[in-house]
Amino acid sequence: QVTLKESGPALVKPTQTLTLTCTFSGFSLSTSGMRVSWIRQPPGKALEWLARIDWDDDKFYRTSLKTRLTISKDTSKNQVVLTMTNVDPVDTATYYCAREAVAGRIFDYWGQGTLVTVSS
């Protein structure tokens, strides 16, 4: 059974660095073809893909946020970590981690999401 769960702070101040952790089970990120992404959803708005890490440690970022994002993995702990620097109130959103399906860049398993509010 595949599960993913996000964890991290609920409240972050502007200009701070946000660190989110995705802990998953039911698959291994050392298995060829496995990929995990971070996706966010501002309140009342559409979903937005942020970053992806692959089984071979390839990393991909949303172009507009590339300078602020870092994604990494700890295969032994079944975790993927996303850091976002210099946060702003517009970064307030529910952040999801999701497994990318074998069928392509779609997401077949998602975490429950974690709401992050950026406010002073």
Place this chain on the structure above:
Amino acid sequence: DIQMTQSPSTLSASVGDRVTITCRASQSISSWLAWYQQKPGKAPKLLIYKASSLESGVPSRFSGSGSGTEFTLTISSLQPDDFATYYCQQYHSFSGTFGQGTKVEIK
């Protein structure tokens, strides 16, 4: 970036109705389109991929069609569990943009 436009933004329907949601891409995406269902406070759930392939475990009342720039999601007979927001997502380009969503509410 490829833009995805869904219509309508809100749809009022009754149980048993046939419901159709449209998603248009700003350029051709072939059949690289997925549909998700999201309920309040929950993560999205994959329903359909490659425009018309039903994800395992998804009821057959859901179907998808289209190619190029115009796509539809159809629910053949709306059930109480189907009241939710539906999103399309293109995966022709790496950014994998989502539509703005269509909320299906009770009439």
